[in-house]
Amino acid sequence: MDRAGMSPMELEQIDLIMAQMGRLRAVERKISQASQRFMKLNETDMRALRRLIVAKHRGDFVTPGQLAKYLNVSSASVTKMLDRLEKGGHLTRHPHPQDRRSQYLQITAETHLAAREQVGKIHAVRFEAARRLSVAEREIVIRYLAESADDLESAMISLDSP
The missing domain is CATH 1.10.10.10 (Winged helix-like DNA-binding domain superfamily/Winged helix DNA-binding domain)
Incomplete structure (x- = not known):
C-alpha cells in the first residue's frame, strides 16, 4: 500500500472507510443469517x-x-x-x-x-x-x-x- 504523501488525517479517513465497509459486511452477514432462520433454510x-x-x-x-x-x-x-x-x-x-x-x-x-x-x-x-x-x-x-x-x-x- 502506497501511503507516501498522505497526511495522518487522510490515513485515518481511509482506516474509517475500511472499518465501516467491514461493519457493513458483518451486518449483511447477520441479515442473511436472520433471513435463513426466518425461512428455515x-x-x-x-x-x-x-x-x-x-x-x-x-x-x-x-x-x-x-x-x-x-x-x-x-x-x-x-x-x-x-x-x-x-x-x-x-x-x-x-x-x-x-x-x-x-x-x-x-x-x-x-x-x-x-x-x-x-x-x-x-x-x-x-x-x-x-x-x-x-x-x-x-x-x-x-x-x-x-x-x-x-x-x-x-x-x-x-x-x-x-
Missing part, C-alpha cells in the same frame, strides 16, 4: 431460491443441472437439496417445455412473496440511507463502490493467474 438453499427468483423475472427456465453448476455442487447434492425444498413448499418441478427429458424448477408464490418481503425491507433501509445523501455525495459513493469493485475484480484476475 441454509445459505445454499437461499442462493438457489435467489437464482430461481431471477429466472422467474427474466422468464428463464432453470434445470437442476444448471442450478448445480450455478451453486458449484454435485448433481447428487442438488437433487437432495431440491427434494428438501420441494417438500418444504419452496419450489416445484415441471416438465421442461423445450426438452422433454428434463425438468425446470420454479419458486412457489409463497416463498417468492416471503423472500420479496424480506429483501424489500432491507432494500428500503438502504434506499433511505442513499436518499439522505446529496446528489454530489451519491456521485462520490457511486464512484468509490464502482472503483472498488473494478479494482477487486482486477486483483482476483491476478490471484487466479499462476
Whole structure:
C-alpha cells in the first residue's frame, strides 16, 4: 500500500472507510443469517431460491443441472437439496417445455412473496440511507463502490493467474 504523501488525517479517513465497509459486511452477514432462520433454510438453499427468483423475472427456465453448476455442487447434492425444498413448499418441478427429458424448477408464490418481503425491507433501509445523501455525495459513493469493485475484480484476475 502506497501511503507516501498522505497526511495522518487522510490515513485515518481511509482506516474509517475500511472499518465501516467491514461493519457493513458483518451486518449483511447477520441479515442473511436472520433471513435463513426466518425461512428455515441454509445459505445454499437461499442462493438457489435467489437464482430461481431471477429466472422467474427474466422468464428463464432453470434445470437442476444448471442450478448445480450455478451453486458449484454435485448433481447428487442438488437433487437432495431440491427434494428438501420441494417438500418444504419452496419450489416445484415441471416438465421442461423445450426438452422433454428434463425438468425446470420454479419458486412457489409463497416463498417468492416471503423472500420479496424480506429483501424489500432491507432494500428500503438502504434506499433511505442513499436518499439522505446529496446528489454530489451519491456521485462520490457511486464512484468509490464502482472503483472498488473494478479494482477487486482486477486483483482476483491476478490471484487466479499462476
